[in-house]
Amino acid sequence: MARLVRAALMRGGTSKGVVFRAADLPPAGAARDAVIVAALGPDSTGLAIDGVGGGVTSTLKAAVVAPPSKPGFAADYHFAQVSRGGGIDWRSSCANFASAAALVAADDGMALREADGSAVVRLWASGAGEALSVTLPATDAPPVAIAGVRGEAPPLRVEFELGGHALLPTGRPEEEGLRLGDRPLRATIVDVAGNPQVLVRAVEGGLRGDEAAEEATAALVWEAVDALLDEAAGRVGLKARPSGMRLLWLSARRDHCLAGGGAVAAAECDLLSRVSAGSRVHHAHTGTGALALACAAAVPGTVAHELVRGGGGGGCGGGGEAGAELRIAHPQGVMRVHASVGRDADGRHVAHSAGMVRTARYLMVGEVVV
Structure with a gap:
């Protein structure tokens, strides 16, 4: 029997996908994976006819925003990359789509408001095991354009807190x-x-x-x-x-x-x-x-x-x-x-931080049928 699940179809940077709240999904595992795959509808044709996803990796993404599992964070960011074959990889992160997840977290009251009117959403990217923060501008900030996206939107500063992460896993630059x-x-x-x-x-x-x-x-x-x-x-x-x-x-x-x-x-x-x-x-x-x-x-x-x-x-x-x-x-x-x-x-060469400016926006808010 079909069921309705609250979700937001969103663009984050040059990616597109669906953002869920953990409370609206089954616990992590096969049942949650099945809901996400049904929502996005990947298929071998690459057309995703039976879902709201697309036929390429940039449009087969999902994020689950959850209450923080670690102190000092606004929320957990569980990123899922869905394949055309219907598989899900939770082991990595997506800097583009983090901007979309941060918008949802901020709208749920998880942001830290600054004196200048901006808001900071500190996320724990569970798959990558990394911390990142997304700064949302004050309401009067001028919009910006990013290459690969039509139009303008408020700038979102995405910053990964890499904390001395070793850059070269083999130890060799070449x-x-x-x-x-x-x-x-x-x-x-x-x-x-x-x-x-x-x-x-x-x-x-x-x-x-x-x-x-x-x-x-x-x-x-x-x-x-x-x-x-x-x-x-x-x-x-x-x-x-x-x-x-x-x-x-x-x-x-x-x-x-x-x-x-x-x-x-x-x-x-x-x-x-x-x-x-x-x-x-x-x-x-x-x-x-x-x-x-x-x-x-x-x-x-x-x-x-x-x-x-x-x-x-x-x-x-x-x-x-x-x-x-x-x-x-x-x-x-x-x-x-x-x-x-x-x-x-x-x-060893290590990274302390890295970041960029992205934009994001809601494309549709409501319930997806799975």
């Missing part, structure tokens, strides 16, 4: 022996917010680096991409590759055209990035991928650092001082990400 099919690649594996990312030079994978998402998707052999990511996951000790693990195709900054019209000048960015997302290239850029890229750009010897410095860029390639910013050109425009990176007592 990996040897990874291959994309028969192509040897120089790669960096970096881990931020529970999502290991693999950074490679676009040209070594057969790309220019400035392709539209559709062009890059068609140019890649996705079985080879999956094999490379599986190998990288094994190198960092993971028995199964998490859904949030991505391959980032990087190139030095240069003048280039955007898929939807317009252009980006070399002086407006620090490097170019294209991101794998399932069996396609992301239409814009993943949030956690951008955070990882900003952190990696501050570490000498990484693929990102070499491309930023070699291309004459500034930003986080300058050494990772607090607040250093990286301007990432993706298929829809440029996004700005900041990171603070240093070394711990053992000399």
